[in-house]
Amino acid sequence: MHYPEPVSKLIDSFMKLPGIGPKTAARLAFFVLSMKEDTVLEFAKALVDAKRNLSYCSICGHITDIDPCHICQDKQRDDTIICVVQDTKDVIALEKMRDYRGLYHVLHGAISPMDGIGPEDINVPPLLKRLQDERVQELILATNPTIEGEATAMYISRLVKPSGIRTTRIAHGLPVGGDLEYADEVTLSKALEGRREL
Amino acid sequence: MHYPEPVSKLIDSFMKLPGIGPKTAARLAFFVLSMKEDTVLEFAKALVDAKRNLSYCSICGHITDIDPCHICQDKQRDDTIICVVQDTKDVIALEKMRDYRGLYHVLHGAISPMDGIGPEDINVPPLLKRLQDERVQELILATNPTIEGEATAMYISRLVKPSGIRTTRIAHGLPVGGDLEYADEVTLSKALEGRREL
Numbered sequence: 001m002h003y004p005e006p007v008s009k010l011i012d013s014f015m016k017l018p019g020i021g022p023k024t025a026a027r028l029a030f031f032v033l034s035m036k037e038d039t040v041l042e043f044a045k046a047l048v049d050a051k052r053n054l055s056y057c058s059i060c061g062h063i064t065d066i067d068p069c070h071i072c073q074d075k076q077r078d079d080t081i082i083c084v085v086q087d088t089k090d091v092i093a094l095e096k097m098r099d100y101r102g103l104y105h106v107l108h109g110a111i112s113p114m115d116g117i118g119p120e121d122i123n124v125p126p127l128l129k130r131l132q133d134e135r136v137q138e139l140i141l142a143t144n145p146t147i148e149g150e151a152t153a154m155y156i157s158r159l160v161k162p163s164g165i166r167t168t169r170i171a172h173g174l175p176v177g178g179d180l181e182y183a184d185e186v187t188l189s190k191a192l193e194g195r196r197e198l
Numbered sequence: 199m200h201y202p203e204p205v206s207k208l209i210d211s212f213m214k215l216p217g218i219g220p221k222t223a224a225r226l227a228f229f230v231l232s233m234k235e236d237t238v239l240e241f242a243k244a245l246v247d248a249k250r251n252l253s254y255c256s257i258c259g260h261i262t263d264i265d266p267c268h269i270c271q272d273k274q275r276d277d278t279i280i281c282v283v284q285d286t287k288d289v290i291a292l293e294k295m296r297d298y299r300g301l302y303h304v305l306h307g308a309i310s311p312m313d314g315i316g317p318e319d320i321n322v323p324p325l326l327k328r329l330q331d332e333r334v335q336e337l338i339l340a341t342n343p344t345i346e347g348e349a350t351a352m353y354i355s356r357l358v359k360p361s362g363i364r365t366t367r368i369a370h371g372l373p374v375g376g377d378l379e380y381a382d383e384v385t386l387s388k389a390l391e392g393r394r395e396l
Contacts, residue, residue, distance in 0.1 A: 044242035
């Protein structure tokens with residue numbers, strides 16, 4: 001035995017987290033030993049609470065501790081626009097912007113025939129149900145700019161268009177602060193294609 | 199609010215760990231959400247257990263879940279040699295070697311007059327008490343090769359020598375696998391100084 005059992009168990013737990021190898025896990029475990037007991041108890045409680053008290057919003061699929069989620073419940077938000085994203089983390093990224101005041105819909109994935117993931121396997125059918133609500137006027141497709149994300153956006157757009165709801169796709173182009181010299185060809189071509197009059 | 203409260207609490211807890219910033223903490227927290235509930239409960243238990251069930255061995259000062267620790271209790275070990283180290287992690291490093299069969303003494307620090315740390319502030323007095331035991335024949339001073347570590351080794355050596363116990367210092371030199379070209383002057387000088395006949 002190298003470590004006393006409680007330490008090695010804690011190291012094993014830390015090692016299950018992504019990007020944490022045996023050395024980092026040992027360092028974290030020893031740090032925990034030097035923390036105040038209250039802080040450690042709080043940490044343990046936060047772990048259990050996060051796992052137990054969170055679920056997906058029954059309307060938009062965002063992660064939440066109440067159902068419907070804060071965003072879906074918020075009467076101040078514009079319920080004529082729905083922004084479709086692949087992941088709950090995308091909602092958080094968009095919310096950080098503080099610019100968008102519409103609602104969201106989280107797909108929890110993207111269509112990927114190569115991996116056998118079809119529209120029924122992600123959160124698409126509930127989206128179509130939501131769109132039957134007359135208030136929705138615009139659907140912003142903010143899936144990732146990858147093959148799967150583009151295919152998903154394309155698929156949803158084709159399904160929705162006949163109903164008369166406006167479907168838009170977020171812009172592709174150079175990231176702000178980026179360098180034209182280092183941009184890849186596809187991004188550059190999309191940036192040119194999407195050019196606008198000044 | 200960007201994150202539901204249970205998530206942001208978990209992120210805060212992760213951020214208290216060393217080397218974990220807001221982005222990594224968020225990534226770890228979302229990973230925890232995707233883990234099985236059993237694994238998360240185990241993690242939480244490991245945290246609390248490690249904090250609650252561990253203490254320092256009343257003999258050697260090593261971290262342990264039983265008192266005296268496994269090493270001090272082990273009858274197979276050579277109780278005529280004590281290896282003095284600065285930190286419990288040093289014991290673990292030495293134990294990984296599987297070569298040393300003597301006992302340990304953890305100082306929990308080193309003498310550092312600059313920081314106001316004297317011999318009474320670290321685990322030195324209990325060491326002197328242990329040395330009154332007739333069986334101890336050799337004291338290996340394995341403190342770090344830093345100014346504080348050297349000073350601590352020197353101090354203990356001077357205190358102990360009159361009692362007739364052999365005091366030794368671990369060797370300084372080139373680390374195995376290291377490159378002579380990149381070694382600093384002090385290490386090289388120590389390596390030359392400590393040269394041995396082949």
